[in-house]
Amino acid sequence: MTMSPGYEIDFLPVGQDQDGDAIVLRWGYNEVNYTNNPLINQKVVIIDTGFSSDGEKIRTHINNYYFVNKVDLIIITHPDLDHIGGLKYILENMEVGELWIHRPLLHGAMVQVDDRRVTENSKTKRLIECKVKIEDAIKIAQSKNIIIKEPFQGLGFNDGNGFITVLAPTKEYYESLLPEFIGEKSSSNLMAEGLRNAVESIGEKIKKLVTSNKDEDDLNDDDTTSAVNKSSAIILFGCCGDYSFFTGDAGIETLDIAYQYLTSQFNYNLFLSMLKVFQIPHHGSKRNLGPTILNKLFSNVDNSHISAVVSCIKTSNTNVTLKHPHQAVINAFKRRNINVYPTKGLTIYHSKNMPSRKGWSTADSLDYKLEYFEE
Template identity: 35%
Template structure:
């Protein structure tokens, strides 16, 4: 019997802000493995626990993965650690690299211990997961390129890039020498009031058009997201967290080095950062997620999920959804509901097909 896999995205957030709460099960009957990739908020962490008990029939999670230390990804993992048994935790531990990064910062009075403490406090949700794992005797590993988490390979980040480039630029880190951290355009946009968001103008877009420039940027925290790839029945599955175009390009390079042609074999993909505009570009999408179909009537053969709060008015971006539809993906968004996809796994009674997001001829200006 061939290995099967199922991926579940649970809804996160009740307002405009989204998060990720994802669980994955793979294997054959009698020999399944379970992974949680991000836990969202405390509420979604509780929902993950109940979902795993009900649909996976277990109280054990083999692998807990925190893609990056943002609260809307890490908070729910503490609930998973409290209420279920866990085999391994995979997460970056910024506070453990203070000796390697202290020289980047302007405040020369900092010691390794004081910098570590500051990082622990500023990344409190992730640090809580770290401490709970230690208290329960669960081994903690850092997910850098080359590591394997069950059937998944880590494609990004490398350890050197994480420590030397990304970590010193975290918004939550102390001030860097000679410059301060400037918030990403995505973060600024997300902070705009709801009234202004409603005033967004829309413009026409055709199938043959795609205006996703390579000049977009996202935060260093987002770029530190753990990008995972697994191959099941010859089909690729990727989880991307909030990775931006730099990390997706690095992930493509890592995959090539491992002999994996991601773009041509990819079957299931997580759309990065809730479908935000500052994490994808046309060139990077072609490189990592596959090339565009010339004709609009081509039958889609791939699946893409995006985590977006039910009340988030601007996520996922219509431009981003269109880009994935052009590349032959059926796109589903959580928007207050759990969405699930699998191959070679038992059917679930009462579950129906999720509504797909259609190609839009009017997109955000």
């Protein structure tokens, strides 16, 4: 019998009118004439679980393409509802080995979120929902004797054929963000939001035409994403001499922490030559990337072997504004000779040493645009 190690990565199209994240992957030994069976010594990992309605979709994909109802490891990068939503369903309906999830309540009373201590606004409502999702998941996992760990830098999962490593955040950085998890929006932010809502309510969305300079990014180095997003676990997957890099909704600071850790562990130029898949953070938001971190991460002249994937929706709902991915982000990757592939209602699939999937076709990448409108 001839066998070779192989792996598959699937970025699933989750969310209907809002962007969400759900990635499933597996690795193991593949028989040459493999059909409709798990790999030998197969390991299955889920990174984020989309919305509540996406749990069943994730399970069905694993059943249909990985041929098991078992997940060896689930990683929740951070507790936003578009990342943690399907977790409860999966824990209740699949066999799970380990759950990696941050548990803010273990890190100080300052993150006790309830409506007696903070002013109600959309931010605190979201965090209360996220807190409930975390606590529900922990209770289910504990009742089923699932191993629970927090995904801080250096945590690993390794079976000798493939491995998962957490690159960021450090525990110290995570705890430094917790005071920002709750609290009121600043008055200036509230005023800006009120003005924006008033403008949109009369159908007068303001857009400006941007003319891109091919020699410069239309991005800046200001890390303006939320503290919850900054807390995202950044995950490295390695198998068969390839690496893949998953970012959740991480911001520039978190990405830089991951980069510093990578350079301490690897010959970075060699690592970069073996990098195959990079997940663009936060669905391609302009707030999560800047020229400096992109120049660090993609320092090689030739990055054409890297595929950048962005999880974003495709919708026919005319009331939904498609904000992601931002064209400035697409352009930044194209400038670095990296193709960008959006989910937009489709599963983006990458594999090595695995049979092709019948009926599946080559994905289309997004184009560089010299001019584009932005709000």
